[in-house]
Amino acid sequence: MSRTLFANAFVVSCNAGIGDVADTDVLVEGDVIRKVGPRLDRAGAEVIDATGMILMPGMIDTHSHLWETPFKGRVADGWGMEYFTNIHPLVSYFTPEDARISIHAGLVESMACGVTTMFDFNTCIHTPEHADAALQAFRDAGIRGVLGYDLRGKSPNSTPPLAPGAGRFADIERVRGTLANRPADLLRLAVCLSEVAPETIAGAVREIGFARSVGCRMSWHCNKAGEIEALAARGLFGEDILPAHGNYTTDRDLEILGQAGGFLTTQPEAETYAGRRSMSMVARGHRRGVRVALGVDVPVIMNLGLLPQMRLLHFLQRYMDGAIERHEGQVPVVRRPGVPTLDARNILNFATVNGAAALGIGDVVGQIAPGFQADIVLMDTRSFGMAEGDPAGHIVLNSSSGDIDTVMVAGRLKKRAGRMIGIDHGRMIADRLAVRDRVYKRAGEIPGDLHKTYWGWPKGA
Ligand SMILES: [Zn+2]
Numbered sequence: 109m110s111r112t113l114f115a116n117a118f119v120v121s122c123n124a125g126i127g128d129v130a131d132t133d134v135l136v137e138g139d140v141i142r143k144v145g146p147r148l149d150r151a152g153a154e155v156i157d158a159t160g161m162i163l164m165p166g167m168i169d170t171h172s173h174l175w176e177t178p179f180k181g182r183v184a185d186g187w188g189m190e191y192f193t194n195i196h197p198l199v200s201y202f203t204p205e206d207a208r209i210s211i212h213a214g215l216v217e218s219m220a221c222g223v224t225t226m227f228d229f230n231t232c233i234h235t236p237e238h239a240d241a242a243l244q245a246f247r248d249a250g251i252r253g254v255l256g257y258d259l260r261g262k263s264p265n266s267t268p269p270l271a272p273g274a275g276r277f278a279d280i281e282r283v284r285g286t287l288a289n290r291p292a293d294l295l296r297l298a299v300c301l302s303e304v305a306p307e308t309i310a311g312a313v314r315e316i317g318f319a320r321s322v323g324c325r326m327s328w329h330c331n332k333a334g335e336i337e338a339l340a341a342r343g344l345f346g347e348d349i350l351p352a353h354g355n356y357t358t359d360r361d362l363e364i365l366g367q368a369g370g371f372l373t374t375q376p377e378a379e380t381y382a383g384r385r386s387m388s389m390v391a392r393g394h395r396r397g398v399r400v401a402l403g404v405d406v407p408v409i410m411n412l413g414l415l416p417q418m419r420l421l422h423f424l425q426r427y428m429d430g431a432i433e434r435h436e437g438q439v440p441v442v443r444r445p446g447v448p449t450l451d452a453r454n455i456l457n458f459a460t461v462n463g464a465a466a467l468g469i470g471d472v473v474g475q476i477a478p479g480f481q482a483d484i485v486l487m488d489t490r491s492f493g494m495a496e497g498d499p500a501g502h503i504v505l506n507s508s509s510g511d512i513d514t515v516m517v518a519g520r521l522k523k524r525a526g527r528m529i530g531i532d533h534g535r536m537i538a539d540r541l542a543v544r545d546r547v548y549k550r551a552g553e554i555p556g557d558l559h560k561t562y563w564g565w566p567k568g569a
Pocket residue numbers: 171172173229329352405
């Protein structure tokens with residue numbers, strides 16, 4: 109069995125019993141963390157000197173759409189609904205091979221930025237071959253992953269046998285038959301529900317029943333008020349269903365979610381960039397016991413990796429807390445119970461402990477402790493030094509993806525000394541661009557051509 113010893117690290121374990129410990133070794137045997145402590149026995153181990161490094165759990169992206177990676181920047185200037193009108197139609201033109209290349213590129217970029225588990229909410233499954241291509245991308249990348257098999261199937265190409273909704277059940281059963289779906293497995297399957305709006309609840313009832321019958325956890329784009337309440341009224345809501353975004357959840361929705369021990373995954377940059385969405389659900393949910401997790405969502409707008417999401421959430425939540433305080437006459441703004449809502453430690457936990465638990469693997473990853481899977485990140489602090497105070501503050505506020513020195517997934521090194529292992533970046537970029545150009549050609553688009561939407565205003569006014 110392979111043994112790797114990370115020597116002399118500053119361990120930020122995200123584990124209640126271990127906490128943060130300086131000058132500490134972490135021993136990995138096979139795919140498992142075996143020991144955490146000072147001066148561990150090095151016999152037979154490959155030693156990685158982690159002096160000057162923070163050793164932390166790999167981060168967990170609980171909601172992204174990786175088929176979009178070829179179109180990086182296309183909607184950088186998007187506003188309002190322009191993401192939907194510019195990006196969504198492109199999915200129809202993807203072959204399985206296009207999907208494989210795109211998802212693989214997204215997984216590699218995520219790992220390079222310290223993400224070791226990815227929930228890919230895959231809305232690019234037009235045929236069984238597309239689903240197989242996605243699985244292949246995960247296997248090639250070697251990341252820990254969840255294929256979120258989307259039932260919604262909005263592409264015009266989604267004709268039988270993969271029509272939306274129940275038309276996809278048989279293929280999900282087929283894929284499920286190839287995966288054991290045990291918590292510690294590197295690759296697992298989840299089901300992404302169609303709309304759960306109160307008016308389409310009958311379909312949701314069927315889909316949830318199906319997902320549970322095949323032992324899959326679920327997620328969905330929770331974009332309307334009252335959806336969680338509507339599920340709960342039918343006795344269907346449980347912590348095995350992960351709402352994404354939840355911008356318009358009511359307080360009652362969040363109360364039900366908190367009481368169920370549930371989670372909410374938010375994508376701070378995606379929520380905010382187009383001016384369309386509320387962000388109050390994070391604070392309202394946090395106060396009601398909802399465990400918040402993070403994701404990137406749309407690689408067409410911003411880079412993958414969670415560090416920027418964590419930092420934006422820190423500042424945005426403080427901005428909103430301060431605005432509310434001032435509106436309510438709390439001037440000067442002072443600290444009081446519940447204000448500010450979040451600190452850096454909360455946000456680090458969102459990206460690690462909560463992300464793992466939100467995917468049903470809270471006792472498998474997300475912490476550095478004996479018995480957990482060896483999903484480990486080394487963050488280099490040697491160039492500019494480590495911040496004082498809570499090291500979570502360094503991670504959230506004083507680091508960048510460029511500091512991610514080493515990434516290990518299930519005991520295998522994926523990045524070392526700042527370089528991804530076994531990745532030909534030139535070839536990966538060329539393949540990704542070739543997908544973009546093929547899809548644009550089929551769709552009649554050209555690179556950089558954002559279709560802007562104006563209502564009642566002449567273009568350029
Ligand atoms: Zn999404």
